[in-house]
Amino acid sequence: MLEFNERSNTLEQRAYQYMLQDVKEPNLYRHLYNYDEVPKIPFNHRHVPMRPPKEIWITDTTFRDGQQAREPYTVEQIVHLYKLLHKLGGPKGIIRQCEFFLYSKKDKEAVERCMELGYEYPQITGWIRAVKEDFQLVKQMGIKETGILASASDYHIFNKLKLTRKQAMEKYLSIVKAALEIGIIPRVHLEDITRADFYGFVVPFAIELNKLSEESGIPIKIRACDTMGFGVNYPGVALPRSVPGIIYGLWHHAGIPSEQLEWHGHNDFYRAVANAGTAWLYGCSGVNCTLLGIGERTGNCPLEAMVFEYAALRGTLDGMDPTVITEIAEYYTKELNYKIPPMTPFVGRYFNFTRAGIHADGLLKDEEIYNIFNTEKLLNRPVVVAINQSSGAAGIAFWINQHFNLKGEKRIDKKDPRIQKIKEWVDREYAEGRNTVIGDEELEVVIKTETPDLWKELSADSNLKAE
Incomplete structure (x- = not known):
């Protein structure tokens, strides 16, 4: 039988009439699903539109x-x-x-x-x-x-x-x-x-x-x-x-x-x-x-x-x-105490989180280089940098700019000598055997103690109370 398909604008042949095949023995497709082997993917090279x-x-x-x-x-x-x-x-x-x-x-x-x-x-x-x-x-x-x-x-x-x-x-x-x-x-x-x-x-x-x-x-x-x-x-x-x-x-x-x-x-x-x-x-x-x-x-x-x-x-x-x-x-x-695997796309803690210093350097220059899309706009999730032994000065600068929401001319450059001072503290930590990421609150304390002038500046810009 021929029918004109208005969606494809072509005549289509409908010659097949599929009837129930009431077989006596089950078809378990053992050539594909041998329970003791990985299921196989067969090709017949027939393409459908x-x-x-x-x-x-x-x-x-x-x-x-x-x-x-x-x-x-x-x-x-x-x-x-x-x-x-x-x-x-x-x-x-x-x-x-x-x-x-x-x-x-x-x-x-x-x-x-x-x-x-x-x-x-x-x-x-x-x-x-x-x-x-x-x-x-x-x-x-x-x-x-x-x-x-x-x-x-x-x-x-x-x-x-x-x-x-x-x-x-x-x-x-x-x-x-x-x-x-x-x-x-x-x-x-x-x-x-x-x-x-x-x-x-x-x-x-x-x-x-x-x-x-x-x-x-x-x-x-x-x-x-x-x-x-x-x-x-x-x-x-x-x-x-x-x-x-x-x-x-x-x-x-x-x-x-x-x-x-x-x-x-x-x-x-x-x-x-x-x-x-x-x-x-x-x-x-x-x-x-x-x-x-x-x-x-x-x-x-x-x-x-x-x-x-x-x-x-x-x-x-x-x-x-x-x-x-x-x-x-x-x-x-x-509320539900459910542990989302941290690397899960879109919802995991680390989905737009970078630890590598070279990635942080790219993010500092242009967020698009290492972020999949504007996660702050679309998911209310700003891109995040973790501070560890691999972060480098770029990672520290990026973390400060994000954490304190610094924009435009107020952004801290990775070449700022105060960034280098914080990096030296980070390097000492890992040289002495540390193997965990440095948390946000800990970094705030480091900025206060190692670079008090920077902390005062950041506090004024972000409405934090300097101690």
């Missing part, structure tokens, strides 16, 4: 998947973080949805408190077990959309659920129909899609979901879940590991619109961010994330990373306020 949707957005699962990897949040903590997600996402709702558990008294209270805020975005959605009774819970809470687990790989269908593919599909479809009957939007989570038989199960199942969507008039969503982080974004990679192939196949072969597609990836092989961006580029509107990437095992795609990926791909933040990312990081550190 990039087709970025008109709109792309971020969804959040901090209070569902993210909460499975840490101690439960309190109701107050959930409400506070939800407010920050709203503020970060901006008036256009680039952070489109936020996913919640619905089972415990605490879960329900958190949902009710967040709903009372009256925010349009992030929209509150649920997550339930694949049992019909749970839909009444969703309905009672006044939630319009919920996630439903639908395991897609034979690892899960045969080895966990002890079903055949046909039995699994029939079970999942009956659950989806139950949601449609009471007017709830089902979001079908295709668990373990990167080990699933794509043309033998995933596409036929998605086609049936699309039929139900057309019959009911309710948009059934699909979340493609890279549960084990096996997805690969290289061009020409073969299924089931190809992220471009998965997204292309869902909209091209199964007819699922981009706005009903969502990618959910884990970071087991360090690919979460790259795979999420690739999903956007190949036709998926939503990418599912958690704050700080906290999630099962190695975690999910970090939401803050996709804020910047969005801006990089679209050329605009579209109203998002990235300085809120720093507020979120500080809340996790100070």
